[in-house]
């Protein structure tokens with residue numbers, strides 16, 4: 001008899017949610033006890049007996065959803081974007097009162113993407129210049145992507161710790177937006193194009209050379225091994241974990 005984990009899914013009718021329903025249903029150790037859409041009450045999570053709540057909703061809903069889960073002693077695995085520093089700080093404060101509860105905020109569940117961001121961060125201190133191009137489907141509501149923000153933060157931390165100066169840039173006149181957005185000192189450019197799913201390039205430049213670290217999600221199936229890994233591990237990681245790399249042994 002395989003021990004079962006009871007899982008509730010928020011955003012079950014969305015692009016990611018529909019894929020996650022299939023992945024959870026196909027997992028022998030997971031039971032989907034609730035699948036909620038936009039107009040469903042969070043109260044039904046309590047009666048469902050869910051141990052773990054997976055949030056794949058929209059940036060404006062995710063904080064309240066996760067708060068509800070934590071306040072009711074449920075672990076949360078969160079793929080939704082929009083977790084800025086203020087939201088993370090409020091969540092950490094809440095978790096301090098719930099010592100056994102774990103929350104994973106995963107900007108990207110694709111293992112290749114997590115690796116690409118980690119490799120890019122490690123490489124970034126060896127290059128003068130670094131910029132990020134993220135490319136997504138045109139139905140995406142937020143820009144830049146959560147993955148690009150996270151990658152820029154990892155890069156910025158590595159470069160700051162190594163004392164690497166800002167990327168050189170002589171721009172003095174600029175049509176607004178032409179140089180992308182500045183995320184912790186790293187320029188991020190967002191492309192929205194029909195036919196795409198989720199893609200990112202980190203461009204690293206030095207005298208006479210360029211290294212490009214690119215990851216492509218061609219299908220949302222790419223995110224599912226990471227979603228399942230998050231569900232299976234979140235209870236063993238109490239407190240807040242940002243990034244699926246927190247559950248992996250990247251050895252970097």
Ligand SMILES: NC(=O)C1=CN([C@@H]2O[C@H](COP(=O)(O)OP(=O)(O)OC[C@H]3O[C@@H](n4cnc5c(N)ncnc54)[C@H](O)[C@@H]3O)[C@@H](O)[C@H]2O)C=CC1
Pocket residue numbers: 010011012013014015016017036037038039040056057058059061065078079080081082106107108109110146223
């Ligand atoms: N971490 C990762 O690997 C990935 C993260 N994402 C992120 O996940 C989120 C969802 O992406 P998509 O599925 O493409 O969006 P989507 O718009 O297709 O789906 C979101 C769904 O959530 C529903 N919803 C909104 N508020 C809700 C609430 N309070 N309770 C329950 N359902 C609610 C909407 O009605 C919609 O059906 C976005 O923030 C996206 O950036 C997307 C792909 C991968």
Ligand SMILES: O=C(O)C1=N[C@H](C(=O)O)C[C@H](O)C1
Pocket residue numbers: 081107108109136140141144145146147148197198199
């Ligand atoms: O909206 C999407 O599609 C995606 N959102 C996440 C992000 O903003 O990084 C993850 C992935 O890029 C797909």
